[in-house]
Amino acid sequence: MSELRGDTTGRVSRAPSWVPVGAWGFGLVAVGLGAAAMVAVQADPLSQGLGVASAAVGLGALGWGATSLHLSRTPTPRTAVAGLFVGMGVAVALLATAPGRASILAVVLLLALGVAVACGIVRGTRHPSPRSSLWGLVAAAALVTVVVVPALGVCQGAALLDADGTVLPVGTHHGH
Template sequence: MRAPLWVPIAAWGFGLVSAALGAAAIVALQADTLSRVIGALSVVVGLAALAWGAAALTLDRTPAPRGAVAGVSAGVIVGLTLLTTEPGRASVLAIALLVGLGVVVACGILRGRRHPSRSTSLWSLIAAAAVVTIAVVPALGTCQGAALLDADGTVLPVVTHGH
């Protein structure tokens, strides 16, 4: 079974956003233990998605398609759970993109099961990477911004420790 070439690229975008959401939940100044644990789960899901995308491109097939769909589903649930934790500092834009990329990856894997993809060109790989990059980079910035929000809505200063 071989999913289209854009599926591993979308999985990389999913993994980057998931890892960024998790990192923001872990390092947020007002994070409690629960949000840090859920953040760590989000980082693990993100790293797994990055590894799966690399394996899919390296092997030139779709490894563990059921496990990949289950992992994407778990990542979406973990991401949505971050919105409900105290202090609830997850970026809504990043969560929306996470859900969207999760749907794209799952649908691409299911499409590959029914209609295996033939080889594609380097240009389609570049186009897929460009589209995912255009969508993911702003979401990564909002993850950091959400981690720096104070309870009253003001942005906390970033303190450097220069000597």
């Protein structure tokens, strides 16, 4: 039973049911930003390194969300919040790289998701939420989808943007 405890006081830390789904949204946007930074037209080693870090944090958020739903509790809440803040810092740093290939909209949405998920985790450690409901998960998934899909679309657009503001073609088909 001690492995189910979320803290040393004996209470189980359980964030609201929307928090793992929000973590998935955060993870998807972080992976999208990371992938765009790694393959951007003018990617330099710094932006590629930040891209790898963003993708790693995003994959961690995806795994944490799945683990949280599987266990019906909030695993490693402090580590999760720290990971969210690292991911937010990396996203902001991507805006400052020389190519500047991070989408401002995607970064703002990532920051909003990160703050919301961190607040949900902290609230769950102080005031454990009742068990997850199916309707809460469906509503959270719908809301996160509405936020994440546009963010992923602008990540690709930012990666294809040339220094003069023109969008480069994905495939040129030269020689065919």
